[in-house]
Amino acid sequence: MTTVRTPADRPVTEEEARAVQDALRARVVLDEPGPPPGTGRVTGVDVAYDDERDVVAAAAVVLDAATLDVVAESTAVGRISFPYVPGLLAFREIPTVLAALDALPCPPGLVVCDGYGLAHPRRFGLASHLGVLTGLPTIGVAKNPFTFTHDEPGASRGSVSPLLAGREEVGRALRTRNAVKPVFVSVGHRVSLDNACAHTLALTPAYRLPETTRRADALCRRALAEAASR
Template sequence: MTTVRIPAGWPATDDQARAVQDELRGKVVLDETGPPPGTGHVTGVDVAYDDERDVVAAAAVVLDAATLDVIAETTAVGQVSFPYVPGLLAFREIPTVLAALDALPCDPGLVVCDGYGLAHPRRFGLASHLGVLTGLPTIGVAKNPFTFTYDDPDTPRGSASPLLAATGSGTEEVGRALRTRTGVKPVFVSVGHRVTLDNACAHTLALTPDYRIPESTRHADALCRRALREAAG
């Protein structure tokens, strides 16, 4: 387990954090397809909080994309690096998530975040932020649609519908509601960095053979919760 300190110069106010988002958002790459599903590595990242102690634990779990077997896993624990502000949650998590990724003994491949990429009020959620900082292809697979709207996808697994944001001239597709299990509530997929939306959805389906949530996220969620318990002694 890696112990993490808040980096020097890390944003301390809402305005500083939004300025960082504005600066980095223009570096998101949207014209790369990304790695083919079922090839190489796929890494899930997730965090858990101890609000009483102001501690956050992050986990990174690398899977073989073809078999979904666990190849490597790491954890990191640190102080929460930013207060809770909707739309700025990445600033609470990124230092610890980066430390977990940096500790991996192998190439992460595609990184799957339990959250959002372009499906974000400022079009720069955790998956996009993490992708720009690391250069890795990233996607966001969230459990709820945040502030966006969608029509319920058809019942069969693999059905999808646009996740829509209101704009001054109508609506904009920022992701997709994707049915990963027949008749079960969809997940919400968005591009982070260096992956197309079609490919992000294909990866999500490849990662959900048995459950609604990607195997990468399921493993990372269990691991970060365990790391948080161990850090508490």
């Protein structure tokens, strides 16, 4: 019995990948508020690459949403499956991220992604994609505005301004630290934009980026270094 690769699982060409996004986009749920901030668990996922050795490492770190203490963590290592193409980031990151999530000993709760959800050329970024594949509530918190426009939010933490694709609000620029460059929040799956921003603020008591992202980033780098030294 041979295993058949379907484009929906592992698209090879950019054309296939865009077709997958167009097909899966219909499954995104946007009419749920999502879990209340500060309750349950929040999980950060991130990925690090070694293009030379063709190795990718992903990490998932589960935090108690109230205390931000680490509850559980896991990593996964694999081969790079897709090049970086703006708009197709999910195909590069998701296979290994799914493996890391699968390796967790407990449910992840809300998943915070490093990148975008709705704020995407086809309204189906990494966070939306991961949400649809797992059924989990997801949000995207990115460090850059991508191709979208925004006015500078007020200088104080908590200030927001719409992230715009033309006149459509696809996310928000959210100031998480006074007078520090904002982050760019968008809805992934099963979470409202207001709630996504509230979660992001709850996850940034001390630094610009969410604790989830910081923890996952540190862990996947460690996992990559460990994988490379073997």
